[in-house]
Amino acid sequence: MLDPPRERTVPAGGVSAVAARRPDPYATTVERPVGVPDVPQPQTAHTLRLLFAAVLVTALVVVTAMNVTGTGPFRSTRIGSSIHAAQTQIERDLAFAVEEVEAYRHEHGTLPGDLTPFDFGREPGWSYERVAPDAFRLTLEVDGMRVSWDSRRTENRDGMDAVR
Numbered sequence: 001m002l003d004p005p006r007e008r009t010v011p012a013g014g015v016s017a018v019a020a021r022r023p024d025p026y027a028t029t030v031e032r033p034v035g036v037p038d039v040p041q042p043q044t045a046h047t048l049r050l051l052f053a054a055v056l057v058t059a060l061v062v063v064t065a066m067n068v069t070g071t072g073p074f075r076s077t078r079i080g081s082s083i084h085a086a087q088t089q090i091e092r093d094l095a096f097a098v099e100e101v102e103a104y105r106h107e108h109g110t111l112p113g114d115l116t117p118f119d120f121g122r123e124p125g126w127s128y129e130r131v132a133p134d135a136f137r138l139t140l141e142v143d144g145m146r147v148s149w150d151s152r153r154t155e156n157r158d159g160m161d162a163v164r
Contacts, residue, residue, distance in 0.1 A: 086142075086143065086145065087145055087147070090140055090142055090145055090147045091147050093120070093140060094138065094140045094147050094148075094149055095149075096120075097118070097120050097126070097138055097140070097149075098138055098149050098151075100118050100120070101118075101128075101136060101138065104117060104118075110133075111130055111133075111134070111136050112128075113130070114128060115128045125140055125141045125142050126138075126139070126140055127139045127140075127141075131150070131152065132152070135150070135151045135152045136150075136151050137149065137150045137151070
């Protein structure tokens with residue numbers, strides 16, 4: 001037959017010796033054994049944390065100031081890229097206008113006297129000049145950038161001069 005269950009004996013303090021030696025996995029503090037002095041944490045870790053925080057805050061302040069003032073390396077690159085893109089767009093607009101003037105010359109046998117036959121001539125920034133009976137200069141100026149076309153100088157960059 002089966003042995004009857006044994007009774008557990010508990011010492012007088014109410015805690016068994018085995019349970020007293022096991023650490024509590026849910027404890028929030030660690031108790032030091034009796035007789036071991038409380039050793040303070042070294043200040044090196046605290047100092048390193050403060051130093052790292054100071055360096056990080058300084059770097060963030062410097063980068064923010066550079067972005068606000070426009071002196072940062074990324075900001076100047078972005079501005080330079082947008083200027084180049086704007087100049088490229090102006091050159092495309094001017095090239096389209098030159099094609100329109102050349103198409104007019106092909107259709108009518110002569111250059112136009114001004115830009116009234118063309119839609120782009122009504123927009124501000126355009127100027128047209130006949131420099132010879134068979135040559136013209138077309139200029140487009142937008143936001144301080146000026147690009148001009150001289151039909152007599154087609155061998156050098158297709159006659160286009162860009163000025164900022």
